[in-house]
Amino acid sequence: MNADQTPLIEFSQVTKFYGRGTAGFQALRGVDLSIAAGDFVAIMGPSGSGKSTAMNILGCLDIPSSGSYLFQGVPVEQLDRNQRALLRRTYLGFVFQGFNLLARTTAQENVELPLLYRGEKRGARHQAAQAALKSVGLEGFAHHTPAELSGGQQQRVAIARAIVTRPQVLLADEPTGNLDSQTSNEIMQLLTELNHELGITVVMVTHEPDMAEYARRVIHFRDGRVERLQHNGGRD
Amino acid sequence: MWSTLLLALREIRRNVLRSFLTMLGIVIGVAAVITMVTLGKGATQAIADQVSSLGSNLLIVRPGQRLGPGATSAAPPFKMADVVAIQEQVSLVRSIAPTVARGMTIVAGARNWSTTVTGSTNAWLSTGSWQLAAGREFSDAEERGGQAVCIIGETVRRELFGGQDPLGLSIRVKGFSCEVIGLLVSKGQSAFGSDQDDTLVMPLKTAQRRITGSQDISALRISVQDEAAIDQAKRQITLLLRERRNITDNEDDNFSVLDTRQITETLSSTTKVMTTLLGAVAAVSLLVGGIGIMNIMLVSVTERTREIGIRLAIGALEREVLLQFLIEAVVLSSLGGIIGIGLATAASIGLAAVMQLPYLFDPAINVLSFLFSAAIGVIFGYFPARRAAQLDPIDALRHE
Numbered sequence: 001m002n003a004d005q006t007p008l009i010e011f012s013q014v015t016k017f018y019g020r021g022t023a024g025f026q027a028l029r030g031v032d033l034s035i036a037a038g039d040f041v042a043i044m045g046p047s048g049s050g051k052s053t054a055m056n057i058l059g060c061l062d063i064p065s066s067g068s069y070l071f072q073g074v075p076v077e078q079l080d081r082n083q084r085a086l087l088r089r090t091y092l093g094f095v096f097q098g099f100n101l102l103a104r105t106t107a108q109e110n111v112e113l114p115l116l117y118r119g120e121k122r123g124a125r126h127q128a129a130q131a132a133l134k135s136v137g138l139e140g141f142a143h144h145t146p147a148e149l150s151g152g153q154q155q156r157v158a159i160a161r162a163i164v165t166r167p168q169v170l171l172a173d174e175p176t177g178n179l180d181s182q183t184s185n186e187i188m189q190l191l192t193e194l195n196h197e198l199g200i201t202v203v204m205v206t207h208e209p210d211m212a213e214y215a216r217r218v219i220h221f222r223d224g225r226v227e228r229l230q231h232n233g234g235r236d
Numbered sequence: 237m238w239s240t241l242l243l244a245l246r247e248i249r250r251n252v253l254r255s256f257l258t259m260l261g262i263v264i265g266v267a268a269v270i271t272m273v274t275l276g277k278g279a280t281q282a283i284a285d286q287v288s289s290l291g292s293n294l295l296i297v298r299p300g301q302r303l304g305p306g307a308t309s310a311a312p313p314f315k316m317a318d319v320v321a322i323q324e325q326v327s328l329v330r331s332i333a334p335t336v337a338r339g340m341t342i343v344a345g346a347r348n349w350s351t352t353v354t355g356s357t358n359a360w361l362s363t364g365s366w367q368l369a370a371g372r373e374f375s376d377a378e379e380r381g382g383q384a385v386c387i388i389g390e391t392v393r394r395e396l397f398g399g400q401d402p403l404g405l406s407i408r409v410k411g412f413s414c415e416v417i418g419l420l421v422s423k424g425q426s427a428f429g430s431d432q433d434d435t436l437v438m439p440l441k442t443a444q445r446r447i448t449g450s451q452d453i454s455a456l457r458i459s460v461q462d463e464a465a466i467d468q469a470k471r472q473i474t475l476l477l478r479e480r481r482n483i484t485d486n487e488d489d490n491f492s493v494l495d496t497r498q499i500t501e502t503l504s505s506t507t508k509v510m511t512t513l514l515g516a517v518a519a520v521s522l523l524v525g526g527i528g529i530m531n532i533m534l535v536s537v538t539e540r541t542r543e544i545g546i547r548l549a550i551g552a553l554e555r556e557v558l559l560q561f562l563i564e565a566v567v568l569s570s571l572g573g574i575i576g577i578g579l580a581t582a583a584s585i586g587l588a589a590v591m592q593l594p595y596l597f598d599p600a601i602n603v604l605s606f607l608f609s610a611a612i613g614v615i616f617g618y619f620p621a622r623r624a625a626q627l628d629p630i631d632a633l634r635h636e
Contacts, residue, residue: 061549061629082553089551100546100633104250114550161550 007034014067027053029224040195040202042212045221060084093162097174099154101146107157108142132160152183172204188214244564258532259572261525266576268518273601274584276511278593280504287500293463296494297456311490313452328469333359334453343408344396355443363457371418382441387418389433526612533620545632558625565617573609
């Protein structure tokens with residue numbers, strides 16, 4: 001394991017305030033958390049608890065109103081839009097509840113997309129995408145468009161797209177929210193595999209306790225604060 | 237860059253009908269501009285051709301100053317001595333055709349026809365760039381003796397003789413009979429709209445003796461050695477005639493020397509103004525086409541908000557998204573430009589044929605229109621593209 005003392009992700013007293021004055025909304029009220037490289041963390045909490053806001057900040061899509069977010073020791077709140085985009089394309093992979101694949105675009109092309117932005121050569125893009133599709137069990141579906149794939153298959157394409165760049169962290173926002181329980185379990189097994197075999201840190205938001213079971217740790221949010229931390233011994 | 241281009245092409249192919257409608261404005265604009273300019277050039281060329289068919293190195297000298305259409309100030313006519321003097325003293329003159337002309341009715345058999353009867357010399361043929369389709373020129377004896385012979389134009393032949401060969405037949409002109417010895421090659425309509433083939437020429441002496449009844453000469457058609465020397469020849473002729481007509485330094489000329497280049501310039505300047513005006517109207521439609529592109533691009537950005545969100549989340553930089561949409565707009569508009577050029581080429585060739593104008597392909601206006609249409613894509617695509625690039629990824633992903 002990585003013996004580095006700096007955690008991969010570190011929140012200290014992170015707050016997030018939307019809007020202005022009394023009409024505003026305090027989504028995060030001073031969150032401290034740290035996630036080490038190679039961890040598998042689930043974030044749970046009722047709606048409005050701030051878990052999505054925390055996820056946006058984790059994913060460098062947003063910055064804290066106050067407090068500090070260190071990613072690999074870099075203070076993200078001090079980066080501008082483009083620097084955060086560069087950080088996302090280099091270290092982060094995203095999986096969304098609604099899959100968010102480009103419509104009328106083949107699985108292959110969807111998976112190649114992040115590599116396109118990284119300026120990879122055509123041949124390298126092709127190979128990496130093929131490998132990523134293979135690792136999510138979608139060999140032979142490269143030329144299917146999202147409309148021709150089932151929900152579970154679409155989510156696999158999305159996961160392939162997220163890991164094709166070999167990211168440090170895979171951020172999954174309710175990845176099983178639109179799937180039936182059998183498919184959900186398959187997806188969770190896939191995420192666990194990626195965590196174990198490739199050493200990708202997985203941070204996942206979910207409201208299904210069954211899915212959170214797959215994680216090594218669960219962070220419970222309530223009213224913009226971390227309510228409690230839970231360690232799963234279980235399914236390793 | 238290359239992959240962005242492919243991406244844009246794929247996007248355009250994904251929605252063929254809408255892409256086509258978007259391009260339509262540019263297509264029509266470009267096609268209109270190019271067609272107008274091409275036809276305008278053709279018209280100018282046609283006028284230049286017709287005027288130069290009069291002889292590009294031709295000077296026409298008339299007594300009196302032109303005061304406007306049909307009006308001339310009274311002035312003494314020229315005499316044969318003037319002709320001889322010009323011939324001898326102005327070395328730049330190649331040939332000089334003294335002419336008298338009258339509009340009159342001529343008769344052959346049972347048919348009659350109103351035409352212009354000109355009395356002149358063989359030089360009339362060369363100064364006017366006339367060729368003989370049949371027959372011969374006047375002989376020296378016919379010119380000197382003022383014999384009753386004539387050369388006729390195609391229109392006169394058709395009206396008086398129908399399908400008959402006119403050579404050797406005779407035409408009655410003001411009470412005397414005149415033998416047809418030559419037929420002119422048809423020139424068609426002149427740039428001024430008159431029928432150049434509606435003419436009958438006889439020797440100068442014949443016309444002076446039997447028609448005008450005087451030694452007067454009403455106009456001189458002078459062909460100059462070299463087109464480049466035409467201004468110099470004009471000056472020399474003017475000086476000589478002023479001297480011969482006893483015009484003092486502070487008096488105006490009582491004659492005018494006109495060259496065909498002046499006529500060409502006057503006529504083409506009218507065409508040029510028309511071309512410019514029509515081109516400007518067409519350019520406005522290009523502008524409207526550009527606004528159409530902006531409109532569709534804005535709709536497209538809204539429609540594809542989620543896609544933009546995905547791209548941004550994955551790590552696309554602002555300028556990469558900007559470039560993508562900008563290239564889409566430019567590809568759309570320049571594709572429109574290319575189609576417009578094709579359409580304009582077809583339309584210009586067709587219309588030129590219908591309007592009997594020469595078709596002149598003008599590479600400059602085609603290249604310029606293409607570049608302009610591409611520029612329109614940049615200008616009108618920038619605002620929507622910037623809007624796309626500046627979307628907040630979180631909001632964009634949430635967008636339904």
